[in-house]
Amino acid sequence: MPDVRGCHLPDDLLYDVGNHIWFRELADGNVKLGMTAVATAMSGKLVSFTPKKAGRAVLAGKSCATVESGKWVGPAKSAAGGEIVQVNEALVATPSLANSDPYEAGWLVILKPEDWALAKATLTPGAQVAAAYEAKMAADGFAGCAGTSP
Amino acid sequence: MSWSNEADERMARMNRGPSPVFRVIDTGIRDGRRQIAFDQAMIDAHQAGSIGDTIRFLRFPPTALVGRHQSLEREVRVDHCRANGTGLARRITGGGAIYFDPGQLGWCLVFHRSTLGIASLEELARRICEAAAAGLRRLGVDARYRPRNDIEVDGRKLGGTGGFFDGDTLFYQGTVLVDLDPRAMLDALKVPEDKLARHGLDSAAGRVVTLKALLGSAPPMAAVQEALLAGFAEGLAIAPMGGTITAEEEALALRLHDEEIGTEAFVAGPADPAAVEGLGGASATTPGGTITVHIRLEGTPPSRIREALVTGDFFVTPPRTILDLESALRGAALEDAGDTVERFFARSGVSVLSAAPADFRRTVEAAIAAARG
Numbered sequence: 383m384p385d386v387r388g389c390h391l392p393d394d395l396l397y398d399v400g401n402h403i404w405f406r407e408l409a410d411g412n413v414k415l416g417m418t419a420v421a422t423a424m425s426g427k428l429v430s431f432t433p434k435k436a437g438r439a440v441l442a443g444k445s446c447a448t449v450e451s452g453k454w455v456g457p458a459k460s461a462a463g464g465e466i467v468q469v470n471e472a473l474v475a476t477p478s479l480a481n482s483d484p485y486e487a488g489w490l491v492i493l494k495p496e497d498w499a500l501a502k503a504t505l506t507p508g509a510q511v512a513a514a515y516e517a518k519m520a521a522d523g524f525a526g527c528a529g530t531s532p
Numbered sequence: 533m534s535w536s537n538e539a540d541e542r543m544a545r546m547n548r549g550p551s552p553v554f555r556v557i558d559t560g561i562r563d564g565r566r567q568i569a570f571d572q573a574m575i576d577a578h579q580a581g582s583i584g585d586t587i588r589f590l591r592f593p594p595t596a597l598v599g600r601h602q603s604l605e606r607e608v609r610v611d612h613c614r615a616n617g618t619g620l621a622r623r624i625t626g627g628g629a630i631y632f633d634p635g636q637l638g639w640c641l642v643f644h645r646s647t648l649g650i651a652s653l654e655e656l657a658r659r660i661c662e663a664a665a666a667g668l669r670r671l672g673v674d675a676r677y678r679p680r681n682d683i684e685v686d687g688r689k690l691g692g693t694g695g696f697f698d699g700d701t702l703f704y705q706g707t708v709l710v711d712l713d714p715r716a717m718l719d720a721l722k723v724p725e726d727k728l729a730r731h732g733l734d735s736a737a738g739r740v741v742t743l744k745a746l747l748g749s750a751p752p753m754a755a756v757q758e759a760l761l762a763g764f765a766e767g768l769a770i771a772p773m774g775g776t777i778t779a780e781e782e783a784l785a786l787r788l789h790d791e792e793i794g795t796e797a798f799v800a801g802p803a804d805p806a807a808v809e810g811l812g813g814a815s816a817t818t819p820g821g822t823i824t825v826h827i828r829l830e831g832t833p834p835s836r837i838r839e840a841l842v843t844g845d846f847f848v849t850p851p852r853t854i855l856d857l858e859s860a861l862r863g864a865a866l867e868d869a870g871d872t873v874e875r876f877f878a879r880s881g882v883s884v885l886s887a888a889p890a891d892f893r894r895t896v897e898a899a900i901a902a903a904r905g
Contacts, residue, residue: 456697524651
């Protein structure tokens with residue numbers, strides 16, 4: 383598993399580094415999305431997760447959920463467009479799961495993607511994400527994930 | 533901040549070169565929905581690269597402004613506002629409902645995530661608030677940053693803040709209470725103090741303070757703006773420079789207003805039939821006096837404290853302790869609220885307290901149970 387400045391980035395995922403979002407391809411053709419450990423480390427402990435409702439459409443590059451931490455609120459953006467088929471109700475109830483378990487219990491939504499091949503081409507495979515993320519962290523002045531878990 | 537963080541920051545600053553320039557603009561007094569549309573326009577224009585980092589000042593005609601995810605009907609006396617010409621608007625940022633009139637000054641910063649060399653959003657919020665407070669101290673008031681309650685003077689709130697992040701663009705905004713009509717505020721908003729406390733006006737007014745009250749007269753808005761700019765320049769090591777609003781920003785703001793932010797549907801917000809009032813209170817009679825706690829919850833289902841009001845006839849020194857306790861409880865997860873009370877008293881430096889911390893804890897937990905229904 384790549385580990386960049388103390389941030390875990392599983393190599394079986396696909397990454398939208400600019401928006402700090404990971405994608406997992408599911409067997410049924412849908413994709414699962416979540417925030418990377420870098421995103422949750424920078425935002426601090428999440429106190430609210432408000433996904434778009436199941437059945438709603440998401441445009442490529444637009445918000446599929448809103449997250450809130452302390453004084454900050456912002457969108458979680460999906461590089462892929464499509465229809466939301468499931469939202470993580472456990473995360474609605476306990477938003478800090480995104481901090482403690484960003485790649486498993488802390489997932490955001492499951493999307494039935496449109497033009498997945500097109501969206502996938504914009505994502506970085508986990509095996510190659512370390513360099514891209516290192517550059518992003520350096521640009522943002524981000525020291526690392528150490529000590530940022532809740 | 534640790535030494536190593538400071539050293540990292542100095543290095544980052546050296547790498548950045550001279551102080552980053554922030555354009556300064558003022559959108560003056562505008563309709564609330566137009567001001568919020570301008571917020572979004574700045575974010576969009578900044579993301580598109582058509583404007584640089586910017587500081588903006590803004591003011592509102594009498595307006596009730598709800599947070600991004602709040603229920604308008606639950607937070608605002610809509611009929612009263614409509615009958616009295618008080619505007620209704622919804623922010624793009626989170627947080628609670630606030631009342632604005634021309635006596636308050638709004639400020640906001642729009643900037644790239646890398647501009648200030650601080651990646652942690654929590655740290656950024658602290659640094660911006662500390663810079664704003666330092667600026668306000670130039671006016672002769674002892675303004676300080678207090679986590680969660682933002683900018684305060686002796687425990688009373690002088691201004692609130694909140695931020696929005698979207699990709700590499702960050703947006704952080706705040707208010708300064710230069711002057712305030714507390715009656716107009718209470719008439720416009722359904723504040724729990726008004727609903728729950730016997731002396732609603734005194735209670736709400738006692739928790740906020742204005743520059744006018746502190747200084748004897750309201751300073752000119754231009755002086756408050758200058759003070760804030762000086763605070764940001766020094767505290768954030770930036771170079772504010774007078775600038776102009778672009779035609780693109782105005783056009784974008786107009787479009788966003790007409791298509792979304794200015795519409796009744798956006799301001800009314802999503803229907804939320806599952807929403808519960810989430811309001812509850814409890815009292816405990818202790819040898820050291822009676823403690824009364826009112827709690828308002830937030831989240832669906834309720835998961836954290838939005839506001840806490842602690843009153844009673846107990847004795848406590850220094851008197852601001854209870855205001856600080858309320859501040860510490862704001863945002864606390866419900867399961868952590870009892871521990872938050874105990875931790876607060878353990879660290880508070882309170883010198884006289886007639887009731888025990890455990891009594892406060894018990895009353896807070898009882899109020900939460902009542903609010904959960």
